[in-house]
Amino acid sequence: MHSAPTWDPQQYLRHAGHRARPFLDMLGRIPQLPSGSRPARIADIGCGPGNVTALLADRWPDAHITGFDLSREMLAQAEKDHAGATAGGGWLDFRPADAAHWTPDEPYDLIVSNAALQWVPSHPESFAGWIDGLTPGGTFAFQVPGNFTAPSHALLGELCETPRWRSRLGDHGRRYVHILEPADYLVRLAALGCDADAWETTYLQLLGGDDPVLDWVKGTALRPVLTELADDPEAAEAFLSEYRDLLRAAYPPGAHGTVFPFRRIFAVARKLS
């Protein structure tokens, strides 16, 4: 059994702009909520540092929005930066929860999840319970990365499998892919009685600075390795140095920055009344 990776909100937030864009694109596809004149009730599963959770209050100003996450570090950051009354008279709070076992504790008009369910292998099995917990006409919407065969992740997997790192990290360095293809999500959600939409987008992110792809994955895909090597700074630096060289060759910097293509998968499912 692997221990959960430790998250670093500051490192994660270094690329907040690029990371928020898919969330905003998803938000644009969410239909009107069924709450009518009462404030909407919204859950954000795997809310992280809360910056995208807070964007929900721009669209539904008087909503009661709760962000759920497993990471103490992420929840502390979210609490500090975003908890409390919102400008439109709504309320934002954050609670610990493991998405693998979370079930709606009250009816929700909207359940969203951005860039989190890839960490939860069983997530497709939770869809029925989550949709059950929606008010009629409510929406379940999520986005997951679909880039696990991209060089950034393939090289990380290959490095972890080399004898040196395999013996040091065991299975900890290996990220298994826990996402489905967009068509699979579409069929599952339609079968659960939803008006479903699924699609994918590859964002061509132009990143600045030195070794920007390494800097990016330090906030996400590298968390399990960094957590495992946290008590051995020398080994961590050796691993990062090897991985850095591989990334430099795969993503050479250009005159205007480094192009880091990033495929993302989206699904928006409205529960039919």
Ligand SMILES: C[S@@+](CC[C@H](N)C(=O)[O-])C[C@H]1O[C@@H](n2cnc3c(N)ncnc32)[C@H](O)[C@@H]1O
């Ligand atoms: C890449 S971050 C995304 C954060 C935020 N949704 C955003 O879009 O910026 C992934 C988040 O998923 C959370 N997470 C991972 N596994 C989880 C689980 N089993 N239950 C709840 N949250 C989990 C992590 O703690 C982390 O905050």
